[in-house]
Amino acid sequence: MEKQKSISIRNLYKIFGGNPASMLEHVHQGMSKRELLHQHDHVLGLSDINIDMYAGDITVIMGLSGSGKSTLVRHFNRLIEPTSGEIWVDGENVLEFNEDRLREMRRLQMSMVFQHFALFPHRTVLENTGLAQAVRGVSATDYEKDALKWLERVGLKGQDQQYPHQMSGGMKQRVGIARALTSNAPIMLMDEAFSALDPLIRTDMQDLLLELQKELQKTIVFISHDLDEALKLADHLVILKDGVVVQQGEPQDILLHPNDPYIVDFISDINRARVLRVRSIMTPISENAAAKTSGEVDADDTLESVISKSEGDVGQTFTVMKDGQKVGLVDMKILVQALVPTSAAEGGMRQQKS
Amino acid sequence: MAAYDFLFDKTGLRDWCGESSNQDGPMTMAELLARKNNNSADAGSESSLSLWDLPFPSLDQLNEACSSIARTRDLTKGMESAFLGVKDSLKFVLDPITQPLSWLLEGALYVFVETPWWLMLIALLAIVYLASKSFKLMAFVGSAIMFLAFIDHYEYAMQTLSIIFVCAILCVIFGVPIGIAMSRSNWLQRIMIPVLDMLQTLPTFVYLIPLIFLFSVTEPKLYGIAIILYAIVPVVRLTDLGIRLVDREVIEAADAFGMTKRQKLYKVEIPLALPNIMAGVNQTIMMSLAMVVIASLVSAPGLGVLVLRGIRNLELGVGLVAGLGIVLLAIILDRVTKAALARINASSSVSSH
DSSP: OOOOEEEEEEEEEEEESSOHHHHHHHHHTTOOHHHHHHHHOOEEEEEEEEEEEETTOEEEEEOOTTSSHHHHHHHHTTSSOOSEEEEEETTEEGGGOOHHHHHHHHHHTEEEEOTTOOOOTTSOHHHHHTHHHHHHTOOHHHHHHHHHHHHHHTTOTTOTTSOGGGSOHHHHHHHHHHHHHHTTOSEEEEESTTTTSOHHHHHHHHHHHHHHHHHHOOEEEEEESOHHHHHHHOSEEEEEETTEEEEEEOHHHHHHSOOSHHHHHHHTTSOHHHHOBHHHHOEETTTTTTOOOSOEEETTOBHHHHHHHHTTOTTOEEEEEETTEEEEEEEHHHHHHHHSOHHHHHHHHHHHHO | OOTTHHHHHHHTOHHHHOSOOOOOSOOOHHHHHHHHHHHHSOSOOOOOOOGGGOOOOOHHHHHHHOTTSOOHHHHHHHHHHHHHHHHHHHHHHHHHHHHHHHHHHHHHHHHHHHSOHHHHHHHHHHHHHHHHOOHHHHHHHHHHHHHHHHTTOHHHHHHHHHHHHHHHHHHHHHHHHHHHHHHHOHHHHHHHHHHHHHHHHSOHHHHHHHHHHHSOTTOHHHHHHHHHHHHHHHHHHHHHHHHHTSOHHHHHHHHHTTOOHHHHIIIIIHHHHHHHHHHHHHHHHHHHHHHHHHGGGGTOOSHHHHHHHHHHTTOHHHHHHHHHHHHHHHHHHHHHHHHHHHHHHHHTOOOOO
């Protein structure tokens, strides 16, 4: 199952200020963000970004505020112009598009969901949902069926004649998602789509997104500042700090092998047992195939569920099943080791060395 | 003799000044007074120059010491002759351009006054209903107009109303596009804001002065231009503000879904700025009413003429009743536009998030 590259970012730089192009030289020579700001009064927004995003994946770009993640996602549909670099979408360089082609791409290939919903307050929910098609020139009667279908799918059946101000934040964002889905674009950009919602509604929306994604297989680029959210949604996780990609890869992998103190810091607070999956720590089956185990667990189970199954007995071993096949073994001792926070493990290693 | 003689003596500019102190410009009031005083008092009480008595070196003072320097009266006189100099060519350009305004005003005046009163009343009430959807307001407007008709001020009120009608519509036609252009370009906004400030603060009578020179006082466009210049300011300002206040994320969404500039303007920016634009229209109408009264000085018909008569002939009652009529008109116009504004606000209420 070879995945298709959908969006590729190559050597992308964005510098804010009076004369960004002339500052590029300084940045190439390795001038830091701080120096550039103090000596030349330009802000280095993004520096040498290289990311591949695959079709059908959820790519989560995570970073704290000011890390450039919202700036980055606005480059994909050129709401912001880069200072230098390349942006390839489905094999075409977006930066070579003229105005008409760019508009066509925005209409047909990409849709976007915004942090503060950005619904049109003077239009009904139905008109908002059908926006993308209306912009293309489809009449209201023609887009109505699509729009109603997606409104129902996000749980807003029967509310299509309301105005956005009559709705709660969670409902507005459901409209935002329905609007993006009604455009039928293969790529969906979600800029902190759930950050403005309360925690419970946020969890609901994440579940909704995962459920929709299972069925639709869109290419989703999701921006978030919340690590739990990122780990829950991501097939591919990109961690951004001060406009630089610090680490990217499979989320489980980043969690087990963080390559930067910044990320170690970041992941020190999360509940590892709930996020790590059995498949990331199991031993493949080939080695001791006939070993006696105390039960079976699924490869996608969280470690937390395995712990509750073992009832706290660290002497047990479980067989890992995937699609009905035995694929590996998981020893409770290894499992507990995986739960040791990375910072503590590093400290331990340092003590051993000295 | 004069206070600043020393300045020209010391700097050796005396020759440039010339000895002759005979004035060839018009005589100023100060000079007249001085001549009178000199006759009564003993001429030439030699002034010993003390710092306490030193006048500000104004043009008039310097002229006393050195006749080569122009007096302030010469300055205003110069402006006058400069204006008179370009007047003919200016008139040549402006006259044909503004002629339609005269026709519009004359036409509206004819329609408003010549339509039978009962038909006019029905038409006005229909407009009120369309704008406000309120029977209460309709009843108020109906009784106010009938009261004015009852005291024989109907024709004057209609004249005033017709002028406001034409001028307010023209203000919107010109003001909204100017406001939109201002919201698009920071550069234009920087230029326009001082101009708008000036138009708004210039005393209303001052508008009339250059216009009287340009057009004959019998032409309706004279007061039409004065009213439009004065009343266009709020609609321009609030259109600019309204469009600039549209939520940036909503504009971004419009871009992200591939709207063209035209789609963005007509489907997003103007609808969302409409409450502000309507507030500007309300202000524009109120300011036209204020100006139409003053414009009666230059032959604008209507209730203002009666007010003017009250002042000129000291007919207290006539002036006061006409003033009351103006207040009634003001209340009608304000209530109706506010009701329309409230309806717009209710239908597209911008939620806070």
